Amino acid sequence: DQQVKQNSPSLSVQEGRISILNCDYTNSMFDYFLWYKKYPAEGPTFLISISSIKDKNEDGRFTVFLNKSAKHLSLHIVPSQPGDSAVYFCAASSPGETSGSRLTFGEGTQLTVNP
Amino acid sequence: EAGVAQSPRYKIIEKRQSVAFWCNPISGHATLYWYQQILGQGPKLLIQFQNNGVVDDSQLPKDRFSAERLKGVDSTLKIQPAKLEDSAVYLCASSFNSGRVYNEQFFGPGTRLTVL
Numbered sequence: 511d512q513q514v515k516q517n518s519p520s521l522s523v524q525e526g527r528i529s530i531l532n533c534d535y536t537n538s539m540f541d542y543f544l545w546y547k548k549y550p551a552e553g554p555t556f557l558i559s560i561s562s563i564k565d566k567n568e569d570g571r572f573t574v575f576l577n578k579s580a581k582h583l584s585l586h587i588v589p590s591q592p593g594d595s596a597v598y599f600c601a602a603s604s605p606g607e608t609s610g611s612r613l614t615f616g617e618g619t620q621l622t623v624n625p
Numbered sequence: 626e627a628g629v630a631q632s633p634r635y636k637i638i639e640k641r642q643s644v645a646f647w648c649n650p651i652s653g654h655a656t657l658y659w660y661q662q663i664l665g666q667g668p669k670l671l672i673q674f675q676n677n678g679v680v681d682d683s684q685l686p687k688d689r690f691s692a693e694r695l696k697g698v699d700s701t702l703k704i705q706p707a708k709l710e711d712s713a714v715y716l717c718a719s720s721f722n723s724g725r726v727y728n729e730q731f732f733g734p735g736t737r738l739t740v741l
Contacts, residue, residue, distance in 0.1 A: 514667070542727045553629070553716055553732030554668070599667050603727055612681055613730065615667030 513537045514602050516616035524624055529587040531619050533600030536581065540602035544613070545574060545585045548597045557598070558585070590623045597621075627651065629733035631717050637739045643705035646736045650698070650719030656680075658730060659692055659702050660716040668716055674700065675722075704738075712740045 515534045523529045531545075541562040546554035560567040560574045560583070567574050573586045587594055600616040630649040638644050650657050655676050660668035671690065673681040676697040685692070689708070694700040704711055714735040720728040 516667075519665075546732075551734065553718070553734050555732065556729050559727070601667070612670050612673065613668075615669070617665065617667050 512617075513540075514600055514614050514616040516600055516619050518619050519617070520620040520622070522622045522624060523590050525592055526589045529585075529590045529594065529621055529623065531585040531587075531598050531600075531621065533583050533585075533616055534581060535583075535602050537602070537604065537614075538581070539604040540614075541605060542603040543574070543576060543583050544601045544603070545572075546599040546601060546615075548599060548618070554599055587621075590621075592623045592625050595621055595623050629717055629719055629731055631715075631733040631736055633736055634734065635737050635739075637741065638707055639741050640709055641706040643703065644707055644738060645701050645703045646715050646717075646738075648700045648702070648717030648733060650700070650717070651721075651731055654719035654721050654731070655697070656720045656722060656728070657694055657700050658718040658720075659700070660718065660732075662714045662716055662735070664713070671702070707738075707740045709740050712738055714738070 513536050544559040545557040547557045548554040558569050558572045558574050560576050565576050576583045597618045597620050599618045601613045632647050657674045659671045661671050662668040671685045672692045674694045677694050692702045714737050716735045718730040718732045720730045
């Protein structure tokens, strides 16, 4: 049961252009969404997040959009840079009894930004 | 501030052998997680500790996997006996309980396990 799905295993864009990574989820109990970035041989690092009470969150070149009715979120990177080349994971969290609730991850999308 | 430490970084074993992984979380982080990441998939939570107590181990294959965090700091994850399908990267993460609904998880570099 894949509750968080990233349908594109890979994405290639030119430097300076926009990168759009997509993520769909099925569990309506999810109330917090995150994007993690992973370089080879390293652990994932947190990039940006959004609460279900918002539809947009922006941090520098990174913007996450949430469409609750469609159970869809996307990450926009503008402008894309070669250093952004990495695997991007979408993750979702549902309310838990303790802080630091369980994260459910998507399969990841390999982004390649070409110079 | 030092990050989450894990060892070993790589391990190759034969099926039916046992293996153990070690994790040292960021100082002061009460919550510790172990994830399994199979190639081509996202990380999957195996077990979550709050201090030295287990919060969630619903996805841990308890017939072969075990984990402990005896003093609420370091943790070990053990597989005994290993199967071919256990080949994966095992990630440890930790988070600080700030009282917010969600607290950011910080990941270690992982241990890549290959079972032959």
